[in-house]
Amino acid sequence: MPMSNHTPLEDMSSSRGQASNGPPPNCQKVFIQRDYSDGTMVKFQTRFPTELGDRLDRPTFEYTINQLNNYFAEAERASCSTYCEGCLACLTGYLIYICTETHYEKCLRKVAKFVSEQNDRVYRPRGLLLTDPTTRGLRLIEISVLDRPAS
Amino acid sequence: MPRITRKWELFPGRNRFCCDGRVMMAPQTGVFYVTICLIAGTSGLFFAFDCPFLAEHITPAIPVIGCLLFIFVMSALFRTSFSDPGVIPRATPDEAAYIEKQIEVPNNGNSPTYRPPPRTKEVLVRGQPVKLKYCFTCKIFRPPRASHCSLCDNCVERFDHHCPWVGNCVGRRNYRYFYAFIVSLAFLCVFILACAVTHLIMLTKDNKPFVEAVRESPGSVVVSVICFFSVWSILGLAGFHTYLTTSNQTTNEDIKGSFTSKRGQESFNPYSQGNICGNCFYVLCGPAPPSLIDRRGVVTPEYRAEQKRVSEDCVITNNKVYGTVKVVQPQSNGNSVPPVDIEAGEQSTMVHEPSAWGTHQQQQQQPQHNDSSQQSSQPSHLDSLNDITSNSVTHLVMNELPLASLPLAPIDIDEIAPLPPPSIVMNNNNSMNNCNNMRSSSLLEPASVTTPLSASRLRLLQDTTMIESALDLDSLEEASIGHGSQTGLIKMGVP
Ligand SMILES: [Zn+2]
Ligand SMILES: [Zn+2]
Numbered sequence: 001m002p003m004s005n006h007t008p009l010e011d012m013s014s015s016r017g018q019a020s021n022g023p024p025p026n027c028q029k030v031f032i033q034r035d036y037s038d039g040t041m042v043k044f045q046t047r048f049p050t051e052l053g054d055r056l057d058r059p060t061f062e063y064t065i066n067q068l069n070n071y072f073a074e075a076e077r078a079s080c081s082t083y084c085e086g087c088l089a090c091l092t093g094y095l096i097y098i099c100t101e102t103h104y105e106k107c108l109r110k111v112a113k114f115v116s117e118q119n120d121r122v123y124r125p126r127g128l129l130l131t132d133p134t135t136r137g138l139r140l141i142e143i144s145v146l147d148r149p150a151s
Numbered sequence: 152m153p154r155i156t157r158k159w160e161l162f163p164g165r166n167r168f169c170c171d172g173r174v175m176m177a178p179q180t181g182v183f184y185v186t187i188c189l190i191a192g193t194s195g196l197f198f199a200f201d202c203p204f205l206a207e208h209i210t211p212a213i214p215v216i217g218c219l220l221f222i223f224v225m226s227a228l229f230r231t232s233f234s235d236p237g238v239i240p241r242a243t244p245d246e247a248a249y250i251e252k253q254i255e256v257p258n259n260g261n262s263p264t265y266r267p268p269p270r271t272k273e274v275l276v277r278g279q280p281v282k283l284k285y286c287f288t289c290k291i292f293r294p295p296r297a298s299h300c301s302l303c304d305n306c307v308e309r310f311d312h313h314c315p316w317v318g319n320c321v322g323r324r325n326y327r328y329f330y331a332f333i334v335s336l337a338f339l340c341v342f343i344l345a346c347a348v349t350h351l352i353m354l355t356k357d358n359k360p361f362v363e364a365v366r367e368s369p370g371s372v373v374v375s376v377i378c379f380f381s382v383w384s385i386l387g388l389a390g391f392h393t394y395l396t397t398s399n400q401t402t403n404e405d406i407k408g409s410f411t412s413k414r415g416q417e418s419f420n421p422y423s424q425g426n427i428c429g430n431c432f433y434v435l436c437g438p439a440p441p442s443l444i445d446r447r448g449v450v451t452p453e454y455r456a457e458q459k460r461v462s463e464d465c466v467i468t469n470n471k472v473y474g475t476v477k478v479v480q481p482q483s484n485g486n487s488v489p490p491v492d493i494e495a496g497e498q499s500t501m502v503h504e505p506s507a508w509g510t511h512q513q514q515q516q517q518p519q520h521n522d523s524s525q526q527s528s529q530p531s532h533l534d535s536l537n538d539i540t541s542n543s544v545t546h547l548v549m550n551e552l553p554l555a556s557l558p559l560a561p562i563d564i565d566e567i568a569p570l571p572p573p574s575i576v577m578n579n580n581n582s583m584n585n586c587n588n589m590r591s592s593s594l595l596e597p598a599s600v601t602t603p604l605s606a607s608r609l610r611l612l613q614d615t616t617m618i619e620s621a622l623d624l625d626s627l628e629e630a631s632i633g634h635g636s637q638t639g640l641i642k643m644g645v646p
Contacts, residue, residue, distance in 0.1 A: 025457070029245045036274045036281070039422055040295055040309070076438050078424075086327075086436025093226035094328055102439045137240040137443045139291060150245070 023129045023144035032065065032141040042072035042138050052143065055126045064118055064130070068111060068141070075107030108134055159446040161458050163241055164305040172446040174233040176318050177303050183232055183318030190228070190336070193377050194221045197343045200370030201350045208353065213346060220339040227332035228317060235442040236322035237308035239289065239297060244460045247290035254285065277421040296323075296422065298403055308440075311401040324442065326401075327435045330392050337382070337389040344378035347371045399423045399430040 023029075030052060035045045046065045048058045082103050089096045115132045123130045123143070131142040159172035167176045176183070194217070202214040242250065254270065270285040272292050283292040286299050289306045293299070298310035300320045309323035321329045350371045354364035365372050395405060399422055404410065410420040424430050 025245070025453075025460070029249065031246060031249055034294065036276050036295055039276060076440075078429075078433055078437050082438045083432055083436045086432075086439065089439075090327070090331060090436065093223045094230045094331070095226055097230075097439075102441070104438050105441050108441055134441075134443070135445070136243070136246070139239070139242075139294070140246065142246070 023131060023142070023146065026150050028145040028148040028150050030143040030145065032143065034139060041076045042133075043069050044133070044141055049143075051145070052128070055128055055145070056122075060122055064122070065141070067114060068133070071107055071111045071114065072138075075104045156450040156455075157446065158444070158448045158450055158454070161450060161455070162444065162446070163458075163461070164238065164303050166238075166303050166305070168446070175235050175446065176232055177313065177315070177320065179302070179315070180318040182315040186228070186316045186318075189377070189381075190221075190224060190339075193343065193374055194339070196370040196374045197347065200368050201343075201346050201374065204350055204353075204368070205346055209349075217339075217342060217346070220335060220342060224332060224335045224339050227328050227335055230328035231314075231317045231321070231325045231332050232319045234319075234325045234328065235444060235446070236320040237310075237324040237440065238303075238320075238322075238442075238444050239291065239294070239306040239308055240444050241288075241461065242290040243457060247461075250285075250290065250292065279419065279421040281421070296401065296404070309401060310403050312403060321402075324440055327439075330396060330435060333385065333389045333392055337385045340378050340382045340385050343374060344382055347375040347378065351375065396434045397427040397430050399434060 028051070030049045032044050032049070035043045037043075044065050046062050046069075048061055052061065085103060111134065112132050115130050119130050127145060127147045129144040129146055131144070133139070133141050136142055157172050159168045159175075162168070165178045167178055167180065168174065169176070197217065198214065202217065205213045272283045272285075273280050274283060274295070275281070276295055281295045283295065285291070286293050286306050288299060288304060291306065293306050294308065296309045297306050299306045300310065300313050302313050303320055305320070307320050307322035309326065311321040311326055311329070313320045314329070317329065317332070319325065350368060351361075351364055354367055355361055392402075395402060398420065400410065400420060404420075410418055412418040424433050
């Protein structure tokens with residue numbers, strides 16, 4: 001994939017400088033919306049946005065989204081252990097939540113790790129930046145095109 | 152060391168925060184303190200007057216059980232009141248712009264038959280069509296089951312209702328605590344009542360006159376009376392929420408009748424797990440969703456800039472609306488608005504339930520002052536509404552102003568949480584043809600006829616519990632109102 005190496009790298013360093021939070025304003029953003037077809041659990045649409053056609057190939061994109069979807073499915077799966085956790089919390093009058101982290105929060109941590117890893121490996125080198133959906137209220141995944149101004 | 156600003160300090164909703172953002176409550180918490188005093192006071196009297204006697208004469212287990220129940224009730228109550236009910240963070244400016252672009256229908260702006268952009272988006276959830284409504288305050292399409300609480304001014308996930316007794320919204324994140332609170336409170340109440348009555352009976356056993364027993368243990372009498380009067384509503388509420396839990400519905404959905412079949416259209420609850428046990432487990436012990444508003448996060452300069460952009464955007468849109476659009480007031484006179492089929496399913500209706508509104512009005516006193524600065528900056532077209540003096544109505548109009556001021560737009564009384572006094576009744580007139588005969592009929596008729604179950608259940612719920620709270624009655628579905636696709640008008644019945 002042809003790409004100009006200067007700009008993304010510069011952007012990379014600058015956004016690293018601003019700590020890990022948030023893409024810069026005033027750049028083009030692509031939003032991946034939620035997919036509600038299976039209920040209200042967190043799941044994102046895997047349709048490839050055409051705006052990213054020249055930066056990213058479809059399998060890479062789909063891998064990212066599917067992987068995120070898997071993490072969230074894992075977080076919201078009504079498994080035996082989550083039920084035990086819930087029951088235990090209920091029995092203690094929910095006081096246990098003061099000192100422990102829920103299964104869901106652990107999964108969100110994995111998501112954050114995965115997002116930053118994907119950013120470093122795939123997205124930043126191509127001038128893109130993936131935003132952790134948790135910071136957007138799990139409503140959408142925001143992909144910023146760092147070197148393209150907002151339309 | 153410079154002071155750290157945390158994100159709760161810039162939170163756009165109206166919530167009240169304590170303990171540096173760890174505790175989050177609704178803006179008015181007066182009734183919450185009443186709840187605490189009632190529970191703690193009654194239990195205190197019970198422990199002081201009944202427990203020593205009963206522990207001695209029956210079993211020492213009684214104070215222990217009472218104490219455990221009391222601790223559980225209080226911890227569940229504090230959990231419900233102090234946690235984030237599942238607030239959905241508002242859209243960032245970029246996201247809002249993106250959504251606005253999406254819903255903008257290309258048209259030649261100055262055409263007389265201007266059609267406002269559709270504000271709903273339909274998605275299929277397990278094959279069941281669900282409407283996602285656009286929230287003008289949060290600038291997002293609300294996820295399924297979410298609703299906007301106008302008291303707290305947030306969209307809340309799986310919104311159940313706004314409960315003044317616990318001083319918070321009840322939503323996805325704290326419903327299980329709320330349910331635990333209600334059920335344990337029912338147990339506590341029955342337990343205390345039984346113990347107090349037993350105590351009194353035992354005191355009068357030896358042919359002593361009742362007056363003697365009262366003199367000996369006045370606390371027991373007070374406790375019995377309080378418990379006797381509250382136990383019915385608490386049991387009713389516990390039963391109602393048990394029913395909701397087993398069917399995985401929210402109060403909001405139950406009242407709107409979201410999942411009742413209408414017009415021959417098969418309808419089911421797409422969120423249900425399929426069976427009663429599954430629903431109970433999922434709702435009460437399922438995965439605990441995290442809080443999405445990073446209340447304790449540290450505000451960075453970028454975050455602050457973004458927040459500033461959000462508020463500026465808001466001002467600009469409002470100005471634009473005030474400046475260019477002539478405000479039509481269908482409220483003052485229903486006849487001034489011709490019937491337009493703007494959007495199927497855009498009717499809105501509001502069931503007014505007269506009981507228990509007093510509590511709300513009392514609660515509304517406070518925001519009236521808070522809002523007064525904003526209100527004074529509103530243009531005078533709100534005056535006619537202000538005359539009616541229901542803060543909730545002005546409040547509603549302020550929330551939905553961009554919509555309300557679009558000419559010919561059906562007025563959506565979406566976020567009308569606090570129900571106005573009985574004199575103000577939103578009447579759903581189906582069209583101008585129907586208008587007159589509709590008006591002559593009962594004001595409650597449209598909703599109560601077509602969603603009989605829900606309306607009666609609502610009344611039952613409110614009569615038994617006095618908990619009415621911010622039921623978001625947005626858009627009773629098109630079919631449940633009846634007669635096809637006419638524009639719903641709002642009429643203020645001023646006596
Ligand atoms: Zn909202
Ligand atoms: Zn609320």
